[in-house]
Amino acid sequence: MTFSSGNHGQGLAWAAHLCNLTCTVVVPRGTPKVKTDAIQGDEICAEFNKPDDVAYIPGSDDIHVIAGQGTIALEFLQQVPYLDAIFVATGSGGVIAGVAVAAKSINPQIKSKRLWSSPPQLIETIADGIRAQPIVKSAWPIVLRMVEKDVFTVSDEEIIQGMRFSLERMKLLTEPATGATIAAVMSEKMKTLDPNIRNIGVILCGGNTDVENLPWLTRFVYILISYVLLWILTTHVEIF
Numbered sequence: 001m002t003f004s005s006g007n008h009g010q011g012l013a014w015a016a017h018l019c020n021l022t023c024t025v026v027v028p029r030g031t032p033k034v035k036t037d038a039i040q041g042d043e044i045c046a047e048f049n050k051p052d053d054v055a056y057i058p059g060s061d062d063i064h065v066i067a068g069q070g071t072i073a074l075e076f077l078q079q080v081p082y083l084d085a086i087f088v089a090t091g092s093g094g095v096i097a098g099v100a101v102a103a104k105s106i107n108p109q110i111k112s113k114r115l116w117s118s119p120p121q122l123i124e125t126i127a128d129g130i131r132a133q134p135i136v137k138s139a140w141p142i143v144l145r146m147v148e149k150d151v152f153t154v155s156d157e158e159i160i161q162g163m164r165f166s167l168e169r170m171k172l173l174t175e176p177a178t179g180a181t182i183a184a185v186m187s188e189k190m191k192t193l194d195p196n197i198r199n200i201g202v203i204l205c206g207g208n209t210d211v212e213n214l215p216w217l218t219r220f221v222y223i224l225i226s227y228v229l230l231w232i233l234t235t236h237v238e239i240f
Contacts, residue, residue: 001023001024001025001026001054001055001056001057002023002024002025002026002056002057002058002059003025003026003027003058003059004025004026004027004059006128006175007205008059008060008065009025009027009059012025012057013025024054058136059092059094060091060092060093060094060095060097060136060138060139061092061094061136061137061138061139062094062138063138065094066094066097066098066101066138066139066142067098067101068098069094069095069097069098069099070097070098070099070100070101070102071098071102072095072098072099072102072203072205073086073098073099073100073102073103073106074102074106076103076201076203077102077103077106077107080199080201081106081107082199083103083107083110083199083200083201084109084110084111084196084197084198084199084200085110085111085112085148085193085197085199085200085201086099086103086110086111086112086200086201086202086203087152087181087184087185087200087201087202087203088112088181088203089127089130089177089178089180089181089203089205090130090135090143091130091177092134092135092136092139093135093136093139093140093143094136094138094139095203095205096112096139096143096147097138097139097142097143097146097147099112099203100112100142100143100146100147101142101146104146111148111197112146112147112148125156125159125176126156126159126160126176126215127156127159127175127176127177127179127180128175128176128177130177130180150189150193152184152187152189152190154180154183154184154187156176156215158180158183158186158187159176159179159180159183159215160176160179160215161179161183161186162178162179162180162181162182162183162186163175163176163178163179163182163209163214163215165182165186166178166179166182166204172204173209174204174209175209176209176215177205178203178204178205181202181203181204182202182204185200185202
């Protein structure tokens with residue numbers, strides 16, 4: 001059993017399926033349907049209290065899970081060994097902790113930059129993958145010791161712009177958490193960093209996006225509805 005809004009839940013469900021085990025993934029309310037569908041494709045998606053005889057495998061607060069997430073950096077640096085810094089969207093901290101350990105073991109001089117879509121707390125944001133902000137106990141000592149102290153924060157609007165940039169320029173449809181990372185490297189704060197940081201890696205994790213509810217399209221619909229209502233009110237049109 002685990003709690004996840006995306007990749008961890010899918011990975012655990014897939015692994016359980018291969019081992020002929022039952023897996024239950026608890027997802028937060030508001031999780032995009034594309035994510036719950038992917039999880040259900042392998043096992044089951046539900047919401048209830050954990051029985052005593054069921055093993056709980058957290059998405060971040062486990063040193064083995066953190067080590068597994070660190071393989072992202074291993075693969076990244078195998079392909080691009082000359083990176084000066086790596087940017088990672090941070091929620092509960094498992095990915096950034098794993099990436100920092102792996103990257104520093106290969107290149108002690110590399111910088112790991114983290115970003116929050118808001119100050120650390122449980123927040124309301126379109127980036128559901130990094131909605132749970134407090135860094136977990138297993139990851140916090142690693143983050144404190146190995147990750148750079150610069151923290152980038154971005155707004156929902158900047159996240160949307162990051163997603164659109166990825167789709168328009170790189171032809172990659174990413175989820176909002178990834179849009180947050182792209183937004184960070186495109187931000188004004190990026191210009192204030194050490195000028196020696198020239199080769200930057202950006203972790204694009206993940207791609208669980210509901211194509212029927214892209215944030216810029218839904219916002220357009222809301223704006224359009226607002227204008228229509230405003231027109232109705234200002235022209236005194238009666239609705240029957």
